[in-house]
Amino acid sequence: MSEQRIIEICQSAKIIVTCGTGGVGKTSVAAALGLEAALKGRRVVVITIDPARRLADAIGLGEGKGNELQRVPLDASGELWVTMLDVQETFDSLVRDTSPSEERTAEVMNNSFYRSLSRSLSGTRDYMAAERLHSLHNDPRFDLVIVDTPPSRNALDFLESPERLARFLRHPIVKFLVAPSRGGLRFANAAMQPVLKAISMVVGGDALTGAASFLKVFDGMEAEFSRRALIVAKALRSDASNFVIVTAPSADALTEADHFVSELSRLGISLQLIVANRMPPRFGTLTATEEQAAAAATSGDLALAHDLIAGLCEDADAADASIASFVQRTTGRFPQVATAHATELPTDIHDMASIRALAEQLAASPSRQ
Amino acid sequence: MRLFAPTLNGLSFFMEPHHFFTAQRVLIVAGKGGVGKSTLATSLAYLSARSGMRTLLVSLDAPSTPIPPHDLLEQITVSPGRALADYLATKGLGLLSRQLAKSGIMELVATTAPGLDDLLVLGRIKAFEQELRADVIIVDGPAAGHALDLVRAPAQLKRAIGNGPISSQADEVIAMFADGTRCKVMLVTTPAITPVTETCEAAEELRDQAGVALAPIVVNKYEVLVPTIDTTSLSPNSRDALQYLAQRGVAQTDALGVLSDSLELPQLVTKRHRLTGEELVVALAEDLEEAIKAMP
Numbered sequence: 128m129s130e131q132r133i134i135e136i137c138q139s140a141k142i143i144v145t146c147g148t149g150g151v152g153k154t155s156v157a158a159a160l161g162l163e164a165a166l167k168g169r170r171v172v173v174i175t176i177d178p179a180r181r182l183a184d185a186i187g188l189g190e191g192k193g194n195e196l197q198r199v200p201l202d203a204s205g206e207l208w209v210t211m212l213d214v215q216e217t218f219d220s221l222v223r224d225t226s227p228s229e230e231r232t233a234e235v236m237n238n239s240f241y242r243s244l245s246r247s248l249s250g251t252r253d254y255m256a257a258e259r260l261h262s263l264h265n266d267p268r269f270d271l272v273i274v275d276t277p278p279s280r281n282a283l284d285f286l287e288s289p290e291r292l293a294r295f296l297r298h299p300i301v302k303f304l305v306a307p308s309r310g311g312l313r314f315a316n317a318a319m320q321p322v323l324k325a326i327s328m329v330v331g332g333d334a335l336t337g338a339a340s341f342l343k344v345f346d347g348m349e350a351e352f353s354r355r356a357l358i359v360a361k362a363l364r365s366d367a368s369n370f371v372i373v374t375a376p377s378a379d380a381l382t383e384a385d386h387f388v389s390e391l392s393r394l395g396i397s398l399q400l401i402v403a404n405r406m407p408p409r410f411g412t413l414t415a416t417e418e419q420a421a422a423a424a425t426s427g428d429l430a431l432a433h434d435l436i437a438g439l440c441e442d443a444d445a446a447d448a449s450i451a452s453f454v455q456r457t458t459g460r461f462p463q464v465a466t467a468h469a470t471e472l473p474t475d476i477h478d479m480a481s482i483r484a485l486a487e488q489l490a491a492s493p494s495r496q
Numbered sequence: 497m498r499l500f501a502p503t504l505n506g507l508s509f510f511m512e513p514h515h516f517f518t519a520q521r522v523l524i525v526a527g528k529g530g531v532g533k534s535t536l537a538t539s540l541a542y543l544s545a546r547s548g549m550r551t552l553l554v555s556l557d558a559p560s561t562p563i564p565p566h567d568l569l570e571q572i573t574v575s576p577g578r579a580l581a582d583y584l585a586t587k588g589l590g591l592l593s594r595q596l597a598k599s600g601i602m603e604l605v606a607t608t609a610p611g612l613d614d615l616l617v618l619g620r621i622k623a624f625e626q627e628l629r630a631d632v633i634i635v636d637g638p639a640a641g642h643a644l645d646l647v648r649a650p651a652q653l654k655r656a657i658g659n660g661p662i663s664s665q666a667d668e669v670i671a672m673f674a675d676g677t678r679c680k681v682m683l684v685t686t687p688a689i690t691p692v693t694e695t696c697e698a699a700e701e702l703r704d705q706a707g708v709a710l711a712p713i714v715v716n717k718y719e720v721l722v723p724t725i726d727t728t729s730l731s732p733n734s735r736d737a738l739q740y741l742a743q744r745g746v747a748q749t750d751a752l753g754v755l756s757d758s759l760e761l762p763q764l765v766t767k768r769h770r771l772t773g774e775e776l777v778v779a780l781a782e783d784l785e786e787a788i789k790a791m792p
Binding site for chain 2: 148149150151182278375377378379380382408410411412413418428429431432433435436438439441442445473474475477
């Protein structure tokens with residue numbers, strides 16, 4: 128029963144991760160689940176990676192607030208907080224937390240490789256998302272952390288970032304770069320030469336030297352980095368975590384949803400909930416066939432009106448069929464998964480009232496399981 | 497470049513599709529998820545081919561949209577994730593690049609020089625343009641938010657690597673972006689306020705901060721407006737449905753108003769079709785053709 132399941136998730140989950148492609152309303156759903164949980168008395172924080180401006184405004188996330196936590200004013204026994212992920216800020220505070228001395232901190236911060244590392248988007252952002260999740264999960268102020276993943280195919284990469292980091296740090300070339308050397312890169316051993324040559328060829332020798340000096344400064348700190356990351360990885364795979372796929376009924380969105388299902392399955396993580404969002408509304412017993420007949424029997428604007436209503440009915444039929452088949456495919460892999468539906472509002476979600484309306488729809492969504 | 501006999505009928509004051517497509521050699525199509533960017537890019541490429549131009553559709557990801565077959569239309573995938581490996585392979589370092597990739601060290605290289613993947617992709621597109629691989633190159637580009645990163649990658653990379661070995665490639669790409677007759681970015685949006693707001697932001701950043709020329713904006717999935725009718729003869733359900741559609745229409749009109757007020761760019765409007773696959777690509781190509789012909 129999805130109704131019970133959503134309420135159960137909002138009442139007991141410690142971590143909720145929402146994933147889905149762009150434009151399906153993932154951030155709104157994350158906020159709506161957070162609201163639902165806060166209304167049930169829980170202290171919730173929603174981390175969102177890259178919210179659309181209007182939605183950010185709706186939930187009180189202004190520009191340039193970075194990692195700052197914002198409390199959403201609510202008349203509820205619980206609390207709802209929202210925050211964005213600022214990669215640079217998270218990385219900086221991680222360095223400060225794990226650094227043995229202030230000198231070491233300053234050395235890392237001033238390193239050019241570190242600066243480009245924390246600015247470049249790939250891997251680092253994933254790792255910082257995991258790190259931020261770790262710190263908020265362990266923050267006694269919160270009972271539930273909701274992670275709104277970025278609208279990307281690789282959104283679940285952050286689940287593997289701890290393993291990737293560990294593999295990277297174990298690599299011989301990294302060890303070599305870290306090892307105290309007598310004269311820098313020129314003394315690289317024979318096996319390393321072609322690799323270094325290739326890297327220098329692409330990025331230039333200076334950049335490589337910068338990387339080497341960063342890794343030297345970083346040496347010793349990475350153990351703590353990895354330790355924290357592995358705690359997150361474990362928490363994400365425990366029963367305390369609930370994964371939610373948010374999708375719209377469009378073919379594009381469902382292709383991506385299928386991709387997330389197989390990613391979760393590959394990672395050995397179970398899926399708890401499907402949210403079919405932006406469903407075309409139904410109006411009583413109207414059907415496409417009847418409206419088409421009415422359009423044929425009339426003319427002019429009245430016929431056009433019936434045609435448009437017929438189109439809306441067709442959309443609803445098509446949406447129901449594609450969501451049903453997605454749910455059926457997904458149930459094959461995750462038999463316990465529940466489904467909730469929310470219809471598309473005539474205007475975009477742009478304030479807390481519309482998020483509340485979405486939360487109510489989700490909680491009251493008829494069971495399909 | 498191939499020369500085209502202008503299909504002059506002397507009387508036409510309107511733009512013909514081939515003039516539209518030859519206004520630049522590379523057209524990078526960008527738009528956020530859900531607006532139909534890839535389908536639109538495919539429709540543009542199909543229309544360009546149908547208008548008599550040798551067209552190359554460059555995808556940055558394995559293409560998910562079926563491409564209607566046409567003799568003048570060719571598709572190629574240039575994946576950012578593989579750009580570095582491809583680059584090393586062309587330098588005779590294929591074996592090494594596979595070792596690097598397997599060990600995860602490729603990430604170190606990419607991190608050492610952020611934007612490297614993007615630059616290498618752009619470098620290949622620039623090479624297609626320089627060697628006149630086609631008359632028209634349409635790039636099924638990045639999400640709108642990432643377009644700025646992509647366009648800025650060469651300059652950013654140059655700062656990171658100084659006068660490294662590929663900085664001349666960065667210079668060439670920068671020169672391409674600075675010349676609107678060689679390259680333009682085409683933003684795609686839908687007529688809803690959230691994507692419109694993001695599109696306006698992306699347009700300002702691309703034009704004012706990165707100095708890139710913008711092609712007309714495509715407004716996709718435009719819905720036919722509900723007529724004003726006497727609804728007394730209709731059932732309450734039908735009235736509710738019409739009211740819902742009318743509210744959506746108002747939201748659409750508002751969003752388009754914001755777009756026109758904020759951006760002085762021509763708009764190409766394409767309708768929302770209840771079609772999929774090739775049929776959708778062809779229908780949108782027809783909408784585009786009509787919209788282009790109506791341009792002054």
